[in-house]
Amino acid sequence: MKILIVEDELQMLENIQQNLEKENYLVETAHNCKEAQEKIGVYNYDCILLDIGLPDGDGLSLLQYLKSQQLMEAVIIVSAKDSLDDKLKGLELGADDYLPKPFYMAELNARIKAVLRRRNFDGNNSISLGNTEIFPEERRVKIKSEEVELNRKEFDILMYLVANKERLVRKPSLAEHVWGDNIDxxxxxxxxxxxxxxxxxxxxxxxxxxxxxxxxxxxYKLMVE
Structure with a gap:
């Protein structure tokens, strides 16, 4: 799963990035609205963690951009501005959740997993396709109830193909999603x-x-036979 952190506070950004990488997410960062919009315009993300107060503008403008472009990324607002007006406006613009600072990293992890579960897997903890069952949060795969060992990249590839089941996944999109924008x-x-x-x-x-x-x-295409 690929996450973009939009945060101008360097220490906070590094803490979140390190925590999410320990959870095996592929993480990219942006420090302001302009940088974030450039990345969103080129790359696809499963989830965006968005601070509202950014040095070059209001982070909510990024939500408006996502909505205007009909982009489907999940968005969690992570902001020190814990006001009801900001929360309501963010949710009205399409944010999936709102987490005020300060917060525990465990809570952030739980919010991300809940949003991705709702977005990608209809709220389920596992995905069943034919005789194969996938547990995204635990990064486990079972085939006919037997555990199958996959390395990190194999699992990430499988998840991306599952998310795009029976659709053509072009090699550049697969590479960028699994390996990040360094693939360029x-x-x-x-x-x-x-x-x-x-x-x-x-x-x-x-x-x-x-x-x-x-x-x-x-x-490639992932097919269920």
Whole structure:
């Protein structure tokens, strides 16, 4: 899962980033409205943590931008401005949650998981596709009730394909979502092939009903058979 933190307070940003990376999220950061809007315009995120008070404007303007562009990222407002008016305005503009500062990191983690569960998995703790069950919060996979060991990137690839089930996922989108915006510096997508190959091998060896179909030169589709 990929998260963008929009926060101008450096220590707070670093604390949140370190905490979320320990939870195995892919984390990117922006320090102001302009930088955040540039990233949102180019990259896709599962969740955006948004401070309202930013040095170059009101963070709520980013919510208005997301709404105007019909972008589907989940948004949690994380702000020291614990006013009812700001909270109501943020929720009216499409924010999924509002968490006032200061807060415990455990509460932030719980809010993120709850929002992603509502957004992506209809509020369920697990996803069942054919004979395969996936537990996103625990990063576990079972096939026919048998535990399957996946490394971090294999699991992230599987989750992205599940979120886009039976739709074509282009290689640049998959690479950027799983490896982050540093992917722009890569010369090729060779590193993806080995992860996909290993993931396919594990699914096949456990007789999973999930099949990763390659669309030559373009990308992949996850099919349920």
């Amino acid at each position: 510096q890569a010369d090729s997508f060779e590193f993806i092939y080995s992860q996909i190959k290993n993931l396919r091998k594990k699914l096949k060896s456990h007789q999973s009903s999930l099949k990763i179909k390659a669309v030559y030169g373009v990308g």
